[in-house]
Amino acid sequence: MTEREHRKKKQYWRATQRQYRQNKKQIDGFITPPMSPDSEPAQSAETERKRRGRKKVKRDRSAVYRRLELQNKTRLLNMYKKRLERANKRTKEQAPDTPRTKTAKLLAGRSVSRNVKKTLIFHHCLTAEIRKKLRKNKDKSCRRILMNKMMGKYKMVRRIKQQFGIRKRNDKKTFRKSCMEAVAQNVKELLERDDSSRVAAGKKMTITRN
Structure with a gap:
């Protein structure tokens, strides 16, 4: 039952009750003779029928009220669901905070x-x-500067790792690689020095005299 039908039904009930009360007043206004013993069963049957x-x-009114209450709660539930959906959508579409906004949030309520x-x-x-x-940047030069x-x-x-998203595993790998490269370069320079080099002249570079 829609709200409009419910209003019409209530108007019909009010009109019926008003007519019933008027008829009852008119009936009570008349002076009726005392009832005979034979009319008592008929009166009790009519009273039972009215009851x-x-x-x-x-019972019908209670069912209608329960149905209306359920409809109102369903409407409120749908309204709050829509509000939550719009709020989540605005949060997702919201642009990231600028440096000035971040500073204002950090210093909220403080005088500096x-x-x-x-x-x-x-x-x-x-x-x-x-x-x-x-x-x-693809290489790790910036990360090595920070660490x-x-x-x-x-x-x-x-x-720094939390702020810039640097993973610990990548740092170890980069550090190990740089250390290995440094050690290899030092060994190469050591072996290429004249005082420690074992490189000798070739067969064609020597002079053989009898």
């Missing part, structure tokens, strides 16, 4: 000097640019 009718009306604010903005700009370069002794001294290695 059953009222009970049926109440202009120098501190500029330093934080510079930090966010620098990290964003380095992250962009690391994504585009230096100064960062290890101030315990910033883990912070």
Whole structure:
């Protein structure tokens, strides 16, 4: 039953009740003679019939009210689902925060000097640019620059890995490869030196005298 049909039904019920009360007042206004003993069973049967009718009306009304309440709850549920869907869509489509926005969120409710604010903005700009370069750059030169002794001294290695997405396994592999290349280069230079080289002249480069 739609809301419009429900309103029409309520109007019909009100009109019926109004007519019933008017008829009852008119009947009660008349002076009726005392009832004979034979009319008592008929009156009790009519009263029982009215009671059953009222009970049926109440039952039907309760069913209608339950149905309307279920429809209202379903409508509210669909409304909140749609709101959640729109909020999730706006969150996904939202652009990443700028360095100035990140600084404002970090300093929300705090009073700091202009120098501190500029330093934080510079930090966010620098990290964003380095992250962009690391994504585009294929070699590991930028990563080797970041992972230096100064960062290890101030315990910033883990912070750098989290900030720029550098994996520990790749760092070890790159470090091992660079160490092996350095050792190979040192060995090569050692063997090519004149004082430690074992390279001798060939057969055609020697002079044989009898």
